[in-house]
Amino acid sequence: MKALTNLVNQTLAWLTISISTVLVGCVVWQVLSRYVLGAPSTVTDEMARFLFMWVGLLGAAYATGLKRHLAIDLLTMRLTGKRKACSELLVQLAVAGFASVIMVYGGLGLVNKTLSTGQISPALGLPMGYVYLCLPISGIGILFYCVVDSLDKLKTLTSPAA
DSSP, X not given: OHHHHHHHHHHHHHHHHHHHHHHHHHHHHHHHHHHTSSOOOHHHHHHHHHHHHHHHHHXXXXXXXXXXXXXXXXXXXXXXXXXXXXXXXXHHHHHHHHIIIIIIIIHHHHHXXXXXXXXXXXXXXXXXXXXXXXXXXXXXXXXXXXXXXXXXXXXXXXOTTO
């Protein structure tokens, strides 16, 4: 499981860095074309918006895996042992519920709906369903990390030492 987690971490890190690099390039070109050339590029404007969605959501999945996401853990910090593990497990179940229902199920519904209606982006001409794929993909990543962390918490809860 550790090797699979490392592979997912590396893949998400590589994707996030690559998308961020292209995003910066789009924004720099947008600024140059607007202020230096006097003719703003509509393609890079739209591409930057779509890449920002992807980098934000994939970055959220990556941050979840590294346990670097935003959390309100005042209660959990005060707990120890099995109570702490139980509290963390409940949080993981809530996150998994959100990721599965809203991000994966709802995201797949959105992707299917936009692909079936043939909605395309104005400047790039991309089917919008492909743009919205970032929702279910990042949701699956978050679910993966929730399962890994929940299994770890269950080991803690079932071990006699804790």
